[in-house]
Amino acid sequence: MQVENDRVFLRQAIELAKNGVEQGAGGPFGCIVVKDSLVIGRGYNQVTSTNDPTAHAEVVAIRDACRHLGSYQLTDCDLYTSCEPCPMCLGAIYWARPRRVIYACTRHEAATAGFDDAVIYQEINVPVDERKIPFDHQALNEAAALFRLWKDKGDKKLY
Amino acid sequence: MQVENDRVFLRQAIELAKNGVEQGAGGPFGCIVVKDSLVIGRGYNQVTSTNDPTAHAEVVAIRDACRHLGSYQLTDCDLYTSCEPCPMCLGAIYWARPRRVIYACTRHEAATAGFDDAVIYQEINVPVDERKIPFDHQALNEAAALFRLWKDKGDKKLY
Numbered sequence: 001m002q003v004e005n006d007r008v009f010l011r012q013a014i015e016l017a018k019n020g021v022e023q024g025a026g027g028p029f030g031c032i033v034v035k036d037s038l039v040i041g042r043g044y045n046q047v048t049s050t051n052d053p054t055a056h057a058e059v060v061a062i063r064d065a066c067r068h069l070g071s072y073q074l075t076d077c078d079l080y081t082s083c084e085p086c087p088m089c090l091g092a093i094y095w096a097r098p099r100r101v102i103y104a105c106t107r108h109e110a111a112t113a114g115f116d117d118a119v120i121y122q123e124i125n126v127p128v129d130e131r132k133i134p135f136d137h138q139a140l141n142e143a144a145a146l147f148r149l150w151k152d153k154g155d156k157k158l159y
Numbered sequence: 160m161q162v163e164n165d166r167v168f169l170r171q172a173i174e175l176a177k178n179g180v181e182q183g184a185g186g187p188f189g190c191i192v193v194k195d196s197l198v199i200g201r202g203y204n205q206v207t208s209t210n211d212p213t214a215h216a217e218v219v220a221i222r223d224a225c226r227h228l229g230s231y232q233l234t235d236c237d238l239y240t241s242c243e244p245c246p247m248c249l250g251a252i253y254w255a256r257p258r259r260v261i262y263a264c265t266r267h268e269a270a271t272a273g274f275d276d277a278v279i280y281q282e283i284n285v286p287v288d289e290r291k292i293p294f295d296h297q298a299l300n301e302a303a304a305l306f307r308l309w310k311d312k313g314d315k316k317l318y
Contacts, residue, residue, distance in 0.1 A: 006297055014301045021308055027318065028309040048316040053231045053254040054218050063211055072212045082302050084294075087283060088250025093292065094279045095212040095247060102295045104302030113306035114317065120253045124246060124283055133252065135243075136261045138165055142173045143241050143263030147272035149180055150187040157207040158273065159186065 006102050009034055009080040014104060017057065017082045020044030027115065031057035031081040033065035033074060033098065040077070041065025057081060058089035062096045072159055074098040083110050086117040087124055095159070165261050168193055168239040173263065176216065176241045179203030186274065190216035190240040192224035192233060192257065199236070200224025216240060217248035221255045231318055233257040242269050245276040246283055254318070 009032060017030030026045035033041035043060025047053055058081055066072055077098040083105040085093060093101060107117050119132075128135040150156065168191060176189030185204035192200035202219025206212055217240055225231055236257040242264040244252060252260060266276050278291075287294040309315065 003297065006295070007299065010297060010299055011301060014299065014305060017305050018308065021305070021312060021315075024314070024316075026316075028305040047231050047254075047318045051225050051229055051231045052222055053225060053233075053318070054213065054222060054251050056254075059213050063213060066210050066212060070210055072206050072210045074212075082305060084287070084296070086250055086254075088247050088254060090283060091245055091247025091250055091279050092213045094282060095206075095215075095245075098292065100293045100295065102297060104297060104299045105306065106296065109303065109306060113309055120250055121283065123253060124249060124280065128243070133257065134259045136165070136259065137243070137265065138162065138169060138261060138263060140166065140169055140173065140263045142170060144268065146173060146176050146180070146187040146241060147264065147268060149177065150272055153180060155183070156180075157183075157185075159206045159212070 005037075006080070009039075009078070010082070010102060010104050012039065013057075013080045014082045016042060016044045020046070020057075023049075025049045026055065028113070029057040029081070029083055031061035031079065033061050033077050033079050035065075035069075035074075035077045040068045054088065056086065056089050058085050059092050062092055066096065072096070078102065083107070086115075087120045164196075165239070168198075168237070169241070169261060169263050171198065172216075172239045173241045175201060175203045179205070179216075182208075184208045185214065187272070188216040188241055190220035190238065192220050192236050192238050194224075194228075194233075194236045199227045213247065215245065215248050217244050218251050221251055225255065231255070237261065242266070245274075246279045 029045040041064035046055040172189040188204040200223035205214040
């Protein structure tokens with residue numbers, strides 16, 4: 001039963017992806033967020049049409065669902081995506097904290113279509129000073145003071 | 160000379176972070192994007208004030224800079240961030256492809272302030288079926304067909 005329900009929602013994510021490609025919105029990826037069997041967020045890749053490198057299907061759907069809920073947390077929500085998330089989207093998912101993620105294609109299938117998330121998956125584990133994009137650490141007292149400011153703040157909202 | 164220039168820009172990123180905390184926008188993080196010595200994108204964490212779990216300083220600054228450039232690529236741009244990026248932001252950076260990233264605090268300092276990016280860094284390397292958030296793979300023919308649709312598309316824009 002759950003598998004059959006999952007497939008119904010996965011097909012909706014895939015349909016979004018297909019429409020996105022046909023419209024020329026971006027890459028072949030779609031995502032929906034479901035809560036209590038209702039679709040509360042939708043997204044398809046819009047990187048090239050909106051000039052936003054972060055507009056992956058999952059990020060767009062998470063933002064849409066959070067707007068709908070008026071919350072930055074996707075508690076008790078399930079996220080259906082046409083393809084296994086890239087590291088950016090995986091990070092977005094962990095920050096949004098849905099209950100479950102269901103995906104159809106794997107990152108390896110995505111790679112054969114030219115979406116090489118593997119490079120980013122590898123780079124995450126490379127020491128910062130050996131990355132393809134150079135990462136320079138420059139310690140500054142003012143930056144350390146930011147965390148003290150945060151720790152001392154009385155009315156802060158944690159996330 | 161470059162180090163001194165870097166510090167000037169890093170301090171601007173830190174100032175944005177500070178203003179964000181003081182306004183109650185979100186966590187203590189700021190970021191700017193610089194091209195040809197000009198600031199072309201700005202961001203501070205706005206997760207809790209905008210109910211957007213993806214509104215980290217880097218993502219906001221990347222989106223702002225890309226809007227400014229009318230491009231989804233940050234070619235020849237440098238990204239200054241008050242703190243080492245979390246995996247979501249690291250992914251966003253790799254998709255945006257700036258020339259260089261300069262950061263002030265480390266992820267370990269962030270962890271002591273309660274921002275536990277380490278969990279997400281760990282989870283990325285955990286097999287999908289052993290993650291804290293369950294990831295279910297369900298292969299579907301319709302999903303595989305998406306990549307064929309993409310491969311066969313004549314006028315597609317790569318990213």
